[in-house]
Amino acid sequence: MSAMGGMEMPGxxxxxxxxxxxxxxxxxxxxxxxxxxxxxMMVAMMLPSLVPMLRRYRDAVDRTGxxxxxxxxxxxxxxxxxxxxxxxxxxxxxxxxxxAVEMRQxxxxxxxxxxxxxxVLVAGALQFSAWKARHLACCRExxxxxxxxxADARTAWRHGLRLGLHCGRCCAGLMAILLVIxxxxxxxxxxxxxxxxxxxxxxxxxxxxxAVGVVLxxxxxxxxxxTAGFG
Numbered sequence: 001m002s003a004m005g006g007m008e009m010p011g012x013x014x015x016x017x018x019x020x021x022x023x024x025x026x027x028x029x030x031x032x033x034x035x036x037x038x039x040x041m042m043v044a045m046m047l048p049s050l051v052p053m054l055r056r057y058r059d060a061v062d063r064t065g066x067x068x069x070x071x072x073x074x075x076x077x078x079x080x081x082x083x084x085x086x087x088x089x090x091x092x093x094x095x096x097x098x099x100a101v102e103m104r105q106x107x108x109x110x111x112x113x114x115x116x117x118x119x120v121l122v123a124g125a126l127q128f129s130a131w132k133a134r135h136l137a138c139c140r141e142x143x144x145x146x147x148x149x150x151a152d153a154r155t156a157w158r159h160g161l162r163l164g165l166h167c168g169r170c171c172a173g174l175m176a177i178l179l180v181i182x183x184x185x186x187x188x189x190x191x192x193x194x195x196x197x198x199x200x201x202x203x204x205x206x207x208x209x210x211a212v213g214v215v216l217x218x219x220x221x222x223x224x225x226x227t228a229g230f231g
Contacts, residue, residue: 006182009102010109013116018183019092019099031092037184038088042081045193046167049200050080053139053163060149061156072156079160083168091179114227116180121220123173127213135170136209139163139200171196177216 006014018037021030058073102109126132149155168175174192181188199208 009112010106013113014182015099015102016182016184019095027096031089034092035085035088038091039081039085041184041189042084042088045189045196046081046084048193049139049197050077050163050167052201057149057156057159061151064149064151068151072151072153075153075156076160076163079157080164080167081160083161083164087168087175091183095179095183114224117220117223117227119176119180119220120216120223123177124213124216124218124220126173127209127216132170132173132209133206135166136199136205138166139170140205173216174212 006016007020009015018034021027025033054073054077057076058069061072062069102112149159174195178185178188178192195212199205199212202208
């Protein structure tokens with residue numbers, strides 16, 4: 001169950017309250033509340049792996065002799081989290097729409113557990129893809145490849161956006177799991193954050209990503225089997 005609580009649904013699963021309005025709350029208020037929690041969650045989850053990337057950016061800018069290193073590094077970080085904010089803005093209406101359909105259609109609600117297993121399975125398979133490896137490499141590489149980067153606000157902002165886009169695509173499968181399991185579930189957040197951090201910071205990041213993929217594929221198959229009555 002998510003940290004926000006939830007609603008019991010047909011099929012034996014719990015819908016996160018993140019996709020619902022509280023009594024007396026407007027939809028704009030609900031969206032603002034969700035987005036605020038989403039940003040806090042992203043900062044908590046992504047900061048451990050972002051700090052080394054920002055440090056490498058700072059080192060690249062430092063080669064120019066620039067003295068505003070703190071300001072430019074912070075701007076790159078803001079650009080990075082801006083990307084995740086936009087992702088949250090897209091996730092909320094999609095989650096609300098799906099929740100509304102599931103509450104109106106009990107048949108679809110009963111199919112959610114097996115769909116969750118499918119999402120976990122696909123996310124695991126994605127860990128083995130060249131697409132994942134390419135974006136993971138972009139997250140891990142040093143900016144400028146040993147060269148100095150221009151020390152200006154535009155470059156800092158664009159660097160943060162580029163990091164955020166690569167990270168968002170690299171994390172797509174893991175974040176999809178978080179969204180379907182429980183967007184505010186602290187246990188799920190901790191597990192996903194740990195996987196993201198280790199595959200970015202460990203010396204053999206691609207091997208870690210594949211190991212995570214093995215676990216996810218197994219978990220997805222197990223969830224599907226249990227839902228189908230084989231477990």
